[in-house]
Amino acid sequence: MKRVLLVAGALLLSVGVGVAQQDAVNGAQDAMKANGKNLGGVLSPMFKGDKPYDQAAVDAALTQLDDTAKKLPTMFPASMKDAKWEGDFSPSPKIWEDKAGFDAKVASFAKAVTEAKAKIKDLDSLKANFPGIGKECGGCHETFRVKKG
C-alpha cells in the first residue's frame, strides 16, 4: 500500500511539474506573439506610413514590450530545457549554456524599450527609434531562437 501511494505521489508530482513547465512555455510564447503583433502590426505600419500616427496605440505597444522586457530575465528557466514547443520556433539551448550572453541581450532590449518610451512622441521620433527596437529583437533571435523544420 505504501509503495502504491509513493508511486501515485511521484506520478502526481511529475504531472504537476509538467503542467508548470507547459504554463511557462505558453507564457513565453504568448509574450513573444504579443511582441510580434505590436512590432509588426502596430508600430511598423506607422513607421512605414501605411497607418496614421496614433500616440495611444504607440504607448500601448511600448507598454507591452516593456512588460516582456521585465519578464524576460525569468521567462526561460532551466526547468524548461526539455519542454515541448509547438509552432515554428523554440528557444536555443544557448539560453542556458550562455546565460551571461542571454542576460546581456535582455538588458540591451530593455534599455532600447525604456529609451523608446521616453522618446517616441510623434512620427519623427518613432522613425528615429523604431529601427533600434527591431534590431534588438533580431539580435536576440539570431543567437537564442531556433527555427524548426
Ligand code: HEC
Ligand atoms: C532576449 C531575447 C529575445 C528578445 C529581445 C526578443 N525575443 Fe522573440 N523570441 C525569443 C526566443 C528565445 C523565442 C523562441 C521561444 C518562444 O517562442 O518564446 C522567441 C520567439 C519569438 C516569436 C515566435 C513566437 C511563436 O512561437 O509564434 C516572435 C513572433 C517573436 N519572438 C517576436 C519578437 C519581437 C517582435 C521582439 C522585439 C520587440 C522579440 N521577439 C524580442 C527571444 C527574444
